[in-house]
Amino acid sequence: MANVPLTGTYTSADKNFTFKITSADPSNGVIAGVYTTNYSPIGAFTSEGNVGHYGWVFSKAQGKDGVAPFNISFGGSQRPNQRPYNIVDSWNGAYLTDNTIVAEGTRSFVNSDGVVEVGSLGTLKFALG
Template identity: 95%
Template sequence: MANVPLTGTYISSDKNFTFKITSADASNGVIAGTYTTNYSPIGAFASEGNVGHYGWVYSKAQGKDGVAPFNISFGGSQRPDQRPYNIVDSWNGAYLTNNTIVAEGTRSFVNSDGVVEVGSLGTLKFVLG
């Protein structure tokens, strides 16, 4: 078991969301990579850069720090230069000992016409592909 989330692409059980981890910094818990969704009010979109965070606890079972399970959060947002809309997806969950993620997602969307959509993306398992 790695002391940080394994790098690679995690795909949601419904195949609509991907979370690619390219690096995970154990000193500050920042995850760099790409978050992608296949659907939203604006269609598919992706965010790249620092797209997540993680933090662990002391594992009594394993007798050490820095091992799964631990908390993880990730997501993405998009707001074009002309600012016609802003959309934010956020996922919070746990990275499990079998290198999968179980997370609950939310989405908020606001556009320049005053349309507001806020809702759940559900609880999904993300598997390393």
């Protein structure tokens, strides 16, 4: 079975988001690595650990499993110990045959003052660099 998605750091076309894949488990689709955003209501933040998932389909064109294109999701969240806020970024998309990712991002933010922000991060291409 092919070792996809490829390990390495994927950077969004606008340079505001990175998704580093350190391992991808073909038995359960779990991706370990690091997600980083350069901006948010709390500034830049990073999440590390199990930060994504992927799932293959059987490729008729290639006659096998474990090859692109396939679905992929990733993101990160942060909630400090005193719980003054919680922020969650989620990206869902596809890993393509050229080892890029096209994904749509969303963000939700809630703080202890009752501020709620929910919105789109856009549709972006992430390239392996």
